[in-house]
Amino acid sequence: MNQYWSRRIREAVPYTPGEQPKNRKFIKLNTNECPYPPSPRAAEAIRGAAGGGLRLYPDPECLDLRTAIACREGLDVSQVFCGNGSDEILAFAFQAFFDPDREVVFPSITYSFYPVYANFFGLKYREVPMNPNFSVPDDLLCGENGGVVLANPNAPTGIAVGLGVVERVLAANPNVVVIVDEAYIDFGADSAIGLIGRYPNLLVVQTSSKSRALAGLRVGWAMGSPGLIDGLRCVRDSINSYTVDRLAQAGAAAAVRDEDYFQAIRRRVIKTREKAEEALKEIGFTVIPSQTNFLFCSHPGRSGKALLDGLRERGILVRWWNRPDIRDWLRISIGTDEEMDALIQALCEMVS
Amino acid sequence: MNQYWSRRIREAVPYTPGEQPKNRKFIKLNTNECPYPPSPRAAEAIRGAAGGGLRLYPDPECLDLRTAIACREGLDVSQVFCGNGSDEILAFAFQAFFDPDREVVFPSITYSFYPVYANFFGLKYREVPMNPNFSVPDDLLCGENGGVVLANPNAPTGIAVGLGVVERVLAANPNVVVIVDEAYIDFGADSAIGLIGRYPNLLVVQTSSKSRALAGLRVGWAMGSPGLIDGLRCVRDSINSYTVDRLAQAGAAAAVRDEDYFQAIRRRVIKTREKAEEALKEIGFTVIPSQTNFLFCSHPGRSGKALLDGLRERGILVRWWNRPDIRDWLRISIGTDEEMDALIQALCEMVS
Numbered sequence: 059m060n061q062y063w064s065r066r067i068r069e070a071v072p073y074t075p076g077e078q079p080k081n082r083k084f085i086k087l088n089t090n091e092c093p094y095p096p097s098p099r100a101a102e103a104i105r106g107a108a109g110g111g112l113r114l115y116p117d118p119e120c121l122d123l124r125t126a127i128a129c130r131e132g133l134d135v136s137q138v139f140c141g142n143g144s145d146e147i148l149a150f151a152f153q154a155f156f157d158p159d160r161e162v163v164f165p166s167i168t169y170s171f172y173p174v175y176a177n178f179f180g181l182k183y184r185e186v187p188m189n190p191n192f193s194v195p196d197d198l199l200c201g202e203n204g205g206v207v208l209a210n211p212n213a214p215t216g217i218a219v220g221l222g223v224v225e226r227v228l229a230a231n232p233n234v235v236v237i238v239d240e241a242y243i244d245f246g247a248d249s250a251i252g253l254i255g256r257y258p259n260l261l262v263v264q265t266s267s268k269s270r271a272l273a274g275l276r277v278g279w280a281m282g283s284p285g286l287i288d289g290l291r292c293v294r295d296s297i298n299s300y301t302v303d304r305l306a307q308a309g310a311a312a313a314v315r316d317e318d319y320f321q322a323i324r325r326r327v328i329k330t331r332e333k334a335e336e337a338l339k340e341i342g343f344t345v346i347p348s349q350t351n352f353l354f355c356s357h358p359g360r361s362g363k364a365l366l367d368g369l370r371e372r373g374i375l376v377r378w379w380n381r382p383d384i385r386d387w388l389r390i391s392i393g394t395d396e397e398m399d400a401l402i403q404a405l406c407e408m409v410s
Numbered sequence: 411m412n413q414y415w416s417r418r419i420r421e422a423v424p425y426t427p428g429e430q431p432k433n434r435k436f437i438k439l440n441t442n443e444c445p446y447p448p449s450p451r452a453a454e455a456i457r458g459a460a461g462g463g464l465r466l467y468p469d470p471e472c473l474d475l476r477t478a479i480a481c482r483e484g485l486d487v488s489q490v491f492c493g494n495g496s497d498e499i500l501a502f503a504f505q506a507f508f509d510p511d512r513e514v515v516f517p518s519i520t521y522s523f524y525p526v527y528a529n530f531f532g533l534k535y536r537e538v539p540m541n542p543n544f545s546v547p548d549d550l551l552c553g554e555n556g557g558v559v560l561a562n563p564n565a566p567t568g569i570a571v572g573l574g575v576v577e578r579v580l581a582a583n584p585n586v587v588v589i590v591d592e593a594y595i596d597f598g599a600d601s602a603i604g605l606i607g608r609y610p611n612l613l614v615v616q617t618s619s620k621s622r623a624l625a626g627l628r629v630g631w632a633m634g635s636p637g638l639i640d641g642l643r644c645v646r647d648s649i650n651s652y653t654v655d656r657l658a659q660a661g662a663a664a665a666v667r668d669e670d671y672f673q674a675i676r677r678r679v680i681k682t683r684e685k686a687e688e689a690l691k692e693i694g695f696t697v698i699p700s701q702t703n704f705l706f707c708s709h710p711g712r713s714g715k716a717l718l719d720g721l722r723e724r725g726i727l728v729r730w731w732n733r734p735d736i737r738d739w740l741r742i743s744i745g746t747d748e749e750m751d752a753l754i755q756a757l758c759e760m761v762s
Contacts, residue, residue, distance in 0.1 A: 060637030062587050062611060063644075064509050072647030078469055086466070095462030104460040104657065110447030112626040112661070114438070115430055115619070142494055145650040157416050178648035235414050259414060267467070274464040274656035285412030292415075295424030296530035298497040304626035305456065305657045309464070 073174045087391040088375040092271035097319040103312035116304040123307045126314040136284040142301040144265035144278030154289035155235035160204025165194045200230035209239040214389040216348030218247035228257040237261045244269035246349035258283040270313045277310040334398040351392045362386040372404040425526045439743040440727040444623035449671040455664035468656040475659045478666040488636040494653040496617035496630030506641035507587035512556025517546045552582035561591040566741040568700030570599035580609040589613045596621035598701035610635040622665045629662040686750040703744045714738040724756040
């Protein structure tokens with residue numbers, strides 16, 4: 059706190075990202091990064107863009123990248139918006155589509171940035187309580203509200219809902235925007251992109267950070283009706299005209315166009331996840347079936363904090379939240395097969 | 411406009427950046443980019459960072475880049491903040507330090523993003539009228555207010571004030587934050603960085619876009635007391651934890667460390683500016699003495715719009731604003747000597 063701070067930041071409760079260790083070498087299973095490098099074509103495109111052209115501002119409209127995304131998804135370019143990671147796009151969307159006097163709703167256990175945005179932008183919100191098995195009672199997303207945010211698959215639980223549920227929420231809320239945050243969609247769930255044509259209130263948000271292994275590049279995109287895309291553009295142009303730099307645009311476009319590489323690493327992560335899920339169950343863990351690149355799990359004999367600390371001592375970082383409803387649960391990102399073997403071995407020592 | 415738009419964006423008046431032409435080849439003197447490529451060391455650092463490491467999130471604290479800046483400027487790392495261009499940092503600062511009930515003041519002719527920020531974040535503001543010679547009546551920045559924003563040198567006029575004036579404004583406003591926007595400082599004016607130790611209300615904002623030829627990379631930085639830096643961090647962590655990607659951090663740090671290259675292109679731009687200023691005067695232009703990488707000029711016999719259009723027809727882009735007080739003025743970025751020769755020749759045809 060400081061005498062010069064505005065009331066807005068005096069009242070803010072910022073998001074805490076997962077640790078990015080600088081010195082000690084950890085097995086890093088705490089921020090859902092991809093264990094494999096990005097497409098070699100992305101690296102090549104970046105190296106090609108790393109010359110004299112950097113003296114010029116980037117294309118504020120990210121036209122080439124949006125074309126690559128629109129092409130892949132069967133959309134028009136006017137239905138695609140690109141930003142500095144899906145976090146920036148979510149922040150823009152909260153400002154573009156939600157008003158202070160009506161409650162935004164989202165599940166009580168979900169991406170913990172949503173309440174941060176709502177607080178920071180002065181919006182009311184209502185957290186829908188989860189069922190005991192962490193499924194979302196979607197009826198509660200269909201009542202009177204000022205907007206809906208639904209992570210599908212959800213984080214940190216890893217549970218996906220089918221498109222029938224997404225469509226029911228969209229149809230029940232025709233006058234407000236429904237944001238479907240598909241950061242983890244490529245690891246096993248069905249995207250709502252196909253519903254965009256029928257629901258002008260649908261905004262689908264995706265990222266290059268997970269399934270395209272480009273967390274370090276900061277590129278996300280939103281897809282929806284042109285009116286919603288224009289709303290995001292209006293926020294951007296009121297804050298920072300150029301949020302995606304030249305290298306990020308070039309690298310992300312090349313990654314989106316490299317479908318074979320994308321499919322290969324996506325499948326590899328899913329295979330490792332299935333193996334790790336079985337192994338965790340064998341040593342007594344409860345594991346929520348996951349459609350993501352992480353597993354949400356707990357052990358009847360150990361607290362979440364004890365597991366977190368024990369793993370850290372053994373050189374393995376995972377994610378844990380200090381909140382009563384999930385205090386005994388860990389979120390473990392899917393690493394390489396070797397990293398997951400090391401994880402299982404460490405947990406085995408700790409619980410046996 | 412769209413039924414799903416929030417009140418906030420229905421009322422927004424976004425900033426319009428200068429044109430980034432896509433097809434026709436123009437001589438581009440409209441967005442104050444550097445005519446020379448960035449440091450080869452920046453390009454090399456980017457190519458080195460364009461590998462497997464991109465799968466990992468960037469350092470949210472930009473420690474290496476902040477260390478490079480702190481080192482060069484004789485500051486502590488805790489006095490430096492990095493962001494996605496100085497525009498993002500200015501947007502953060504408006505949210506971090508200004509409250510809706512007190513007027514932010516800035517000159518009436520200055521960077522046109524300031525009123526955009528104020529409007530978008532629901533802040534009152536007062537535009538201080540300029541003297542007829544475009545100097546800023548700094549007395550008017552010293553009265554009762556909720557914060558001050560002073561571009562030094564100013565844009566689009568190109569006029570710098572001395573540190574005595576900056577210090578007078580700082581001393582007269584001890585209870586509010588004074589943002590000194592030094593986007594163009596390296597082309598001839600004195601930076602206020604040396605005042606940071608004595609004025610906890612001073613925030614100096616700089617960019618890699620102009621004097622370091624990295625407009626395409628989107629990196630800016632703010633320098634000030636650690637309390638102000640923490641305030642910017644609080645805004646960032648309420649919106650988007652990682653705003654500067656790995657490539658941008660690596661490239662900007664290398665550019666900041668390449669002092670020789672920086673000095674060489676900075677001097678070259680100044681030399682070309684001095685030559686162009688003389689040549690414009692010779693063909694009858696009024697030219698405001700500039701401490702920046704652009705010239706603000708008018709011609710008694712031609713309207714600003716006529717000059718803008720005539721230059722465009724001749725393949726040269728410059729910047730013009732459709733507002734009564736500067737309607738007959740052009741802002742012309744300093745290009746290479748050859749580009750400026752072409753500009754002068756084109757203008758010569760048009761005014762003779």
